Amino acid sequence: MAKWDHDDLRDKSGDRFDEVRRAEPSKLTNPKDAVGMKKVGLSVLPIRVMYEVALGMLEGALKYGRHNYRVIGVRASVYYDATKRHLDDWWEGEDIDPASQLNHVTKAISSLTVLRDAMIRGNWVDDRPPRSEPGWIDGLNAKAEALIEKYPNPVPAYVQSVAASRGGEVGV
Template sequence: MSENPKTAAGLRKLPMDLIPPIALVKMAAVLGLGADCPAKAYGRWNWRDQPVEAETYVAALERHMLRWRAGEEIDEQTGVSHLASAMCCLAIVRDAQEAGTLIDNRRGSPGVLAVMDRYDASSMPVVKPQPVAG
């Protein structure tokens, strides 16, 4: 450990160095496309200028994640990463929430939290992989 007092002071600050730089680069590409692309032309920081609905971004997040889980890395419409687009959806919702421009129209599902709690990792049975026939 360094004896430099600046190092000790730095350790008490937000660990910004833990954010993977590639995530920031890819998110900037997605946000830049949405802000500046003539076909989209949402505008920079549009979620701060006009209120946005949470469910709009949740639906987009889920579409990007489903396509990524199905094996599609790049969004054919935009040419950018589905994962970066998903990260932007979350970042926009969180930023709009903090800025007071989020319309919280989440459609809760009665009882879903209780059901999820019953299926947490401590109560789930251990499933052993089946041997592959061959």
Template sequence: MICRHCRTDFEAADSIGSGFTLCQDCWEHDCSRQWWALVALLGNVEEPTVMTEHDVPRIYDPDGENPKDRIGQTKPALHLIPPAAEVLEAVVMGLGARKYGPFNWRSAKVRATVYIAAAKRHLAQWLDGESNDAESGVSHLAHARACLGILLDAQATGNMVDDRPPPGVATTLITQHTGTPPMIQELGQR
């Protein structure tokens, strides 16, 4: 048989009876990953005939790279999100789900400025020394994350009403005033 991906000849070594005719040797292509996924899915781990001795080195090669690693490293690194932030945001999202319904912003479009204003209020309260929201008892920072998470999801799913004002000069002003007066540092030392 000819592999439809790498175009090499191979024997249909189908030890699991899947009828799959894909090359088991070209790790550079999806075809062998699909074949091994079928082995894992359809194979009976108690049955020793599922894999032969010559299959084992391809599955575990201490000097080789796991093919999943090569693909996985190109995807967003979700493990970098701090668990504490994720857990506290989930608590706030749960409170919102009870109050307004889960994923309510996907059922009816939401205005961007409503969520930006709410996030800024929570950040202002946190910055002014109030760590937790008086109503929920959960961190204002978690509430701000929830607001921004909803807004990101609404934007990604096309459920955001973009009611931002016309573009301004915030980026220009930030650039102009970056690295300027050490006076701000002096104010903090008083």
């Protein structure tokens, strides 16, 4: 598996970047900078992902009516299930949702966007199961740690190669 080497960054053509630019904090001379830097910074959002999510939201708007979830509300279990199905399909190797031709991860983020918007607005039905007792995962994590310590040299996972996932031969 490739490891990121920040001293050897290359562009899509394989050419090395000679300079990695980093924004250096500078003396604030513009009063607007001092005010603006203390507000929610949208520049941290990965714009290509946001645009893909917009496509997922557009699909929902076309199918169900734009902002329908804000008017009629949502049921948590419906959006949890949709998110989980998309993530599970992606995890099982299906990158693209056949119905929308969008990436399953994009569809999952779109589902979570609707759910979170409804939660913020107080327009959702919380039909989650009764809450588990706090710390329930700690015992399972302790057992996992014990197993990992018992087998310090595990057999590597069998994974599908990138070529195989795109129609090539299956590799190990």
